[in-house]
Structure formats: C-alpha cells, structure tokens
Amino acid sequence: MFSRPTTDQVILDCRNELLNAVDAAVTDPTVKITIQMLENVLRNVAERAAHEIAWMHEETDLMIGFATEVEVALGKSDELTAALSAYYAGRSDSLHLDDVSKTYGFAGECFSVSMEKVFAASHTALHLRSREILAIRLDHENKIMGEWAFVGRG
Amino acid sequence: MQDVAAMPELLGAFLSKESGQTATVTGYEAMTGGYSRLMARAEVRWQDGTTETLVLRGDPPPGKAMMETDRDTEWALLSALGQAQSIPMPKARYYDSTGSQLGTKAIVLDFVAGQSLQAHLNECSPETGYGRHTFDLVDTMAAVHRINPDDVGSSIQRPTDWSTYLGGLIDRFRQADRNHAESNPFLRYVAEWLDANRPPPLPLRLVHSDFQPANIMVGTDGSHQVIDWELTHIGDPREDLGYYMIYSSASGPNLIVPDPEAFLARYREKTGFGEDTINMATLGYFSSLAAITVYGQVLAGAGAMARGQNSGIMTTYTLNALTVGHNNFLAGCIPPTL
Numbered sequence: 001m002f003s004r005p006t007t008d009q010v011i012l013d014c015r016n017e018l019l020n021a022v023d024a025a026v027t028d029p030t031v032k033i034t035i036q037m038l039e040n041v042l043r044n045v046a047e048r049a050a051h052e053i054a055w056m057h058e059e060t061d062l063m064i065g066f067a068t069e070v071e072v073a074l075g076k077s078d079e080l081t082a083a084l085s086a087y088y089a090g091r092s093d094s095l096h097l098d099d100v101s102k103t104y105g106f107a108g109e110c111f112s113v114s115m116e117k118v119f120a121a122s123h124t125a126l127h128l129r130s131r132e133i134l135a136i137r138l139d140h141e142n143k144i145m146g147e148w149a150f151v152g153r154g
Numbered sequence: 155m156q157d158v159a160a161m162p163e164l165l166g167a168f169l170s171k172e173s174g175q176t177a178t179v180t181g182y183e184a185m186t187g188g189y190s191r192l193m194a195r196a197e198v199r200w201q202d203g204t205t206e207t208l209v210l211r212g213d214p215p216p217g218k219a220m221m222e223t224d225r226d227t228e229w230a231l232l233s234a235l236g237q238a239q240s241i242p243m244p245k246a247r248y249y250d251s252t253g254s255q256l257g258t259k260a261i262v263l264d265f266v267a268g269q270s271l272q273a274h275l276n277e278c279s280p281e282t283g284y285g286r287h288t289f290d291l292v293d294t295m296a297a298v299h300r301i302n303p304d305d306v307g308s309s310i311q312r313p314t315d316w317s318t319y320l321g322g323l324i325d326r327f328r329q330a331d332r333n334h335a336e337s338n339p340f341l342r343y344v345a346e347w348l349d350a351n352r353p354p355p356l357p358l359r360l361v362h363s364d365f366q367p368a369n370i371m372v373g374t375d376g377s378h379q380v381i382d383w384e385l386t387h388i389g390d391p392r393e394d395l396g397y398y399m400i401y402s403s404a405s406g407p408n409l410i411v412p413d414p415e416a417f418l419a420r421y422r423e424k425t426g427f428g429e430d431t432i433n434m435a436t437l438g439y440f441s442s443l444a445a446i447t448v449y450g451q452v453l454a455g456a457g458a459m460a461r462g463q464n465s466g467i468m469t470t471y472t473l474n475a476l477t478v479g480h481n482n483f484l485a486g487c488i489p490p491t492l
Contacts, residue, residue: 041470105337112331112339
C-alpha cells in the first residue's frame, strides 16, 4: 500500500473540494447546511484518522494502570475482578482499528468500575487521579472536535 | 414529507379531510433549523377564501433520526397545553397519527411570524449587551415552570416523588453507558458524583428539556412563544436552568454568564423558589445533570450507528455534542480537595 498522502491529508483534501467546488454550486439552504455539517465531520475524522490508535493505546494503559492501583489500594471486589478478567481475556495486540477499539472498551469498563469503588470509599487521592485520566481523554476528544457550534439553528 | 412535489396535494387532501372544508396548498418548502424532526412550511388557501401559513413537524425516515421521540406523546401534550392555555405557544391543529396521509407521522401547527430569540440574539453585540432579552428569557423559563402539572393530564408520566425522580435521572447516566456500543467512563463518573452531592428538593414541575433561544419565537411586540416540546416531562425545573447554561455555553450567547446572580434572582422572583434551592451551586449541579436527556438521545443515535442500525449526517455531525457534554460534565462536577 502507499501511505502518503496520509489518510487525514486525503480527507482534508475532500473537505476543500466540498467547500470550494460543491458549496459554491449549491443554492438550496438545507443542502448548504448539510455541507457545513459535512465539512465539520470531515475535519473530525481527519483528526481521528491521524491519532486515534495512538490515543486509545495511551488511554488504555492509563485506565488499566488505574484499575490495578485501585485494586491494590482498596482491595479486590467481584466487579473489578470481573472487569479486569474480561479485559485480559478480550484484549488484543492487533493494531487493526476494530481490535484496538474493543481493547479500549474493555479498559474503559475497568476504569468505570474502579471509579465507582473510589467513590464508595471516598478516597480523595484516587478520585483526583481518575479526574486526571478523564482530562486526558477529554483533551483527545476536544482535539477531534476542534471548532464546533450548532450550524443552521436559529 | 420531504417530497416537495407530491406534498401539496397530499397535505391539501389531509387538511380537507381533517377540517371539513377544502384546503388548497399553494406553497410548500422544507424549513431549516430543526435538528431532530423534519420541518416544513405550507401556504394554505381554504374554501372560504381565507389563507394561512402552517408548519409541519414529522418523523424522519426510519434509521435517519438523530434521536427517537414519540409523536403520539407530543401531540397529546401539545393538545393538553393548548386546551389549558397554559403558556403562549403555536396551536397544534391536526395530526396524522399513522403517517398514512403525509408519508410520516406528522403534527400540523400554527405558523408563528417573526424570528426566534436566537436570531434576535445573533443580531446583538456582546459589547452593547442583550437588552431586554435576558430577563425576557428568564421570564419565559419561569412561565414554563409555573405551569400547573395538572394541565397536561395523563399525556406524560408523573413521577411519584422528587427523591425517586432524581435517583432515576442520575441512573440514566448509567443506563446510557450500559446501552451504548462501548464503555463511557464519563457517564459512570458523573453518576457517582451526582449521587454523592444531591441538592435540596423542589416541587416537580413541567420541564421543557430543550429550553434554548432557538426554541423561543419572538412576536413583533416582543412576546414569546415556546416551541419544540418533544422532550418535555415532569421533573425538577432546575433541569431547564442547567440545560440552558450548558447549551448556551456551546452555542451562545450565554445570557447567564454576564451576571449570574441577577439572572438567578429574577428567576427566583418569577417562580417563588428560594435561594436555598436556586443558587450557583445548584446551577452547576443541574448543568451536569440536565444534559443527560438530550445527551442520552444523541448517544443512542451514535450507538445505533455503531451497530449499523442508523445513518445520516445528523448522527455523525452531533457526535461532537457528546464531547461538549463531557466538558460540561467535568466542569459541573467539582473535584474534592486533599
């Protein structure tokens, strides 16, 4: 396969074509709004294509690290043991997007169950650590979102 | 409903049958601005020579809706509110409850001349302020919350008590996570935080659930008519305050931010609620909590797409609303201090 231009470059090129060639030829206001939405979606997916596998890997490590930390600090529980077992049974080292996404999902469940244990124990330090991990996840989402507002409303 | 060539004849036949006098549709066009439902505007000439403009509000084709709501419920609610004259709103006139006549289940409403409040706000300059619009918005929100829940009869469910209701609302975060195509730790975090930090109760009232300036039509005299009641339910009125706060932060201007205390004081004055229940802390709490109604619908659409059961630009475009929600969730859930 060829890798350059990269996927995000190809998508952004399609976006430019949409804005410069297609939009200029359209007068229907409902279609123009659809074009604005498509422009936004194309920017989102270009950013995802460029980074999502790396970001999911990074977050998976953080979430599993946190779950392990919670298990050590607060003790084992049936829920957390089940979530971690599902993660280790279902995780994959494959870099295909669907496999990375599945592994990420298993890790997310471990993280969620861990946070519930932290709340039940009112453990402030672990609570604050969970917020740091959520902030990293949110930072990735914000990079994907970029500039965004509801178009066509009003 | 989207077939502008076929709709004049179909709509004319429908209106004639429903009203008992011949209706001719002389103009028909799709309307922009609505996200969840198909909208159209029709010019109608009646047999007696009178003319008027009507609005159609119908379901998108199966698998194309960014959120699923029930037209039967909306029609029953609109009819009840109209009959009780609870609040100024466009009258709901006719309903194709099966979709057999208009191509999809659709409600026909009076057209409101004028612009939405959002359009008025867009014409204002932040430097010079928003004039009467801020308090007009508060007053309209308070008017919704002053509606007697008995006005809507049995058209929508009535919770048994505030505490159970709030618990159910919080649990919707966990349900949304359970039903989604992948784990979403934001939802589980927020649910735990909200449960651990419950505010004092308020009487249960009508909650619009999508209270924002695009859903308020402004008449030439400045009066307001509230539209788009599809998510309305009986709940905690602070849901609308919180929802407006987060919605307008994402799609401004936010009329609370310039002077939050004055905004809340006006709301207390118009509703009779006290400062113990309406304050900056409860505004923050409900900013996190209230988002779940619309957020849950958007997430359900995303989940359906992930499972191959839904498609369309509205679903992909509004994925970003989930990120907006996550930002607001974290901002509203104040972390503890060591």
